[in-house]
Amino acid sequence: MRNALRACSRPEPWKRGPVLTALALLLGLLLLLHAKIPDVAGLGSLVENVLPWLGVFIPALLAAALWRRSLSAATALLLPAVVWTTLFGGLLHDKTHPGGDLTVATHNVGAADPAPTARTLAAAGADLLALEELTPRATPLYAKTLAPTYPYHAIRGTVGLWSKLPLSGTRTIDIMNYGPLAATKSAAAKLPENRALHTTVTTPHGPLAVYVAHLGSVRLTPRTGFWTTSRNIGAAVLTRAIATERNPRVLLLADLNGTLDDRAFTTLGTHLHSTQLTSGTGFGFTWPSTFPMTRIDQILYRGLTPNHSWTLPETGSDHLPVAATLTW
Incomplete structure (x- = not known):
């Protein structure tokens, strides 16, 4: 009952x-x-x-x-x-395609040991290799170790590009110099301004515009919440530069310190495509390297066709390197 x-x-x-x-x-x-x-x-x-x-x-x-x-x-x-x-x-499904004319890689090297990291990255076979978070002590070691594989390189402050193909017209992009956000620039005054560069790669198929960037870090604190001021300024500068880029073929190799779902990169996403979204398998998380939970390191493109996108093994940095193969 x-x-x-x-x-x-x-x-x-x-x-x-x-x-x-x-x-x-x-x-x-x-x-x-x-x-x-x-x-x-x-x-x-x-x-x-x-x-x-x-x-x-x-x-x-x-x-x-x-x-x-x-x-x-x-x-x-x-x-x-x-x-x-x-x-x-x-x-979640495999989007890789056979073939490819150009292999590129990018890595925030952080505190990784320069010489072994350089050898590991060179062994990946990239034609273009971008490095972010270079330091005055580490930069000469990377340059010396990579020189036999990459006869051409361009370094601007904390970012650099090593290439098997000739480079020209390299210039610094001041990612903190953006008029509409001048009022917030003081909030990120400690951020070095030489964290981005633009160069032109001479290829058998014509010139390729390449941007290398390391946007400002983000911080999660009880006082400020999720602080993104310096990163957002850099995102605006990059977006403006790429939007006015006349070369139809463009690559951006960068540590964006944010995923492409982040609203800070909505406009950038209208000008460039992600190799991970179009030719990768899985989410391709890159940070932190010990247990990757988010993809903040990106290879973005325009005017090329991606064939494959993947992450490279851990180097000792807190980021994983990422690589992609593309076709003209």
Whole structure:
């Protein structure tokens, strides 16, 4: 008799788990409308940098819905599942293609040991190799070790490009010199201005414009939230330079300190494409190297066809190197 009364008092499956149902719908709306999240204290940008990881809540909520036998929660989970698959499902299958005329690589070398790191990177066979976060002590060691493989190189401050093909017209891009954001420049005054360069690579198929950049770091602190000021200034400068670039063939090899889901790179994404999105397999996370959770190191292109994109083995830096092969 007692069991019968309990059974009668239990809510129907569609009425069970109202909190789980609400959480499932909230997760779906968060994925769907992430661009609408106000960027107060960098909240919107922070969410967008971890956007793929929101998918881990889907199986967790599904397990809870099955445990509660809540049909409403299980049904509500269709929203985040469909949105997540639409946003990121295309990254999960292999998009590589055979062939390729040009292999490029980029790496934030950080505190890695210069000589062995240079030898490892040279062995990857890249025709163009970009390095970020160079230091006055490490730069000569990289130059000496890479010289036998790369007869041409250009270094501007903390970034450099080593090439098997001739370079010309190299110039520094002052990523802190952007008029519309001049009022916020003082907030990033300690950022070195020589963190980006532009050069032209002479190839048998014509000139190729190459940009190498290391945008400002981001910080997550209780006082400022997700601080992105210097990075956003650099993103605006790069976007403006690439938008006015006359060469139809462009490469950007960079540590952007943000993912391409970040709203700071929305306009940049209208001018360049990601090799990882179009020719990679999986998310291609690059940072931190011990347990990669986000892709902030990018190879972006225009006027070329990507064949393959991949990450290289750990070097001792807190970033993984990334490489790509492209066809003219």
